[in-house]
Structure formats: structure tokens, C-alpha cells
Amino acid sequence: DTAVSQTPKYLVTQMGNDKSIKCEQNLGHDTMYWYKQDSKKFLKIMFSYNNKELIINETVPNRFSPKSPDKAHLNLHINSLELGDSAVYFCASSPLGDSLEKLFFGSGTQLSVL
């Protein structure tokens, strides 16, 4: 009954490969996000989707393409992986419109690009 689940937990791959990370939330939330946490633990927003529509697209290389087939899923596809893409990627969801703004995070995907 995990609220926000993302797979895989660990992803080790070679430079130049294409990979995807999947995320699903069963909380009925309208908004989903992708965050990147670097080696210094700094969390930075990458994308925000509300009801399958892109709301926020921060300065992220276009090798990163989010896809939201429905409001419970937000997947992240990465093309031509680079060494600098190594980080922990977190999916999150939020009940937009709730007066108590809050994020619910998945447990993260640790991506290592060799």
C-alpha cells in the first residue's frame, strides 16, 4: 500500500545509454513532480505535472523527457546518459489545492552512470 512508488531503486548503466524511471502514486493527488538530489543532498525540482499537463520545466537538458499517461503516473525517460546525470531522482506527489501544502516522496532511484 505504498503511497508513492518508483522503480527501479538502483540503476547502473553506461554513458550514452537510454533509461527510464517509473513512478506511480495511489493517493489520488493531482500533481506529480520529479526532483534531482545531487551528491551534496541538494534537492532541485525538474518537472511538475498537474493532471497530466506539464506545469514546471526547470532548466533541464532536453535529454530528460517526462511522460504522464494518467494523473497517477509520471515516468522519466533519459536519453544519451552522461556522467553528470548520476544522482538520486525522487518522484513526489501533492494534493494541489489543499491548504496544507505538502509533498509525498518516493524512496528514490539512485542512478549511476559509468
Place this chain on the structure above:
Amino acid sequence: TQLLEQSPQFLSIQEGENLTVYCNSSSVFSSLQWYRQEPGEGPVLLVTVVTGGEVKKLKRLTFQFGDARKDSSLHITAAQPGDTGLYLCAGADNYGQNFVFGPGTRLSVLP
């Protein structure tokens, strides 16, 4: 660009001590949250504060939101080893469409 700063960056204390960590910004946020993150896991929400001057208590944790809604503090009384973790503050703007995170305070509570 909205930025959040947190201090101290690192804090190592003995079990039973009290501590306060701070979160500051030059921007106003519609709300501010505190999260705790443990190794290998995602951040977990501790509290959301919305009203300027608001004080919320969660057992041994006391959260305060500044009057101008630009800063916040987290006070832990009688810290325990289980409080060890990375404490992150986050500000919400556009009513939750964007959450900006601070760099975190890494707390170690030694038995």
C-alpha cells in the same frame, strides 16, 4: 530565483541536548514545510506552517514560522539518536505548484 538557506549545515550533539536549526529566505512563501530524510529514503514531511508567527509542536519538535513568512526554525528538545537525519526546509509558491528546498541540516545525535 527564490532561495532558501539553512543553518547550521552540520550539527553533532549528545543525546539529551537541545538544538535549533534555521531556515531563511529573502522571499515570501505561501507555506513552509520541514522534512526529515534518512539514508536511502525520500524526505518525509514533519510539518507545514502557513500563517506568519505560527508555532506548531510535534512531541519534542517545535516549529516556528516568522511573522513575515520568510523564515522558520525547528527546535528539538532532549534530542535522541532516532532524531538523526537530514532536515530540509521547503517553501511553496504558487500554492504548491513549486516547492523550493534548502540545502539541509545534517543532524547527528550521539548516544
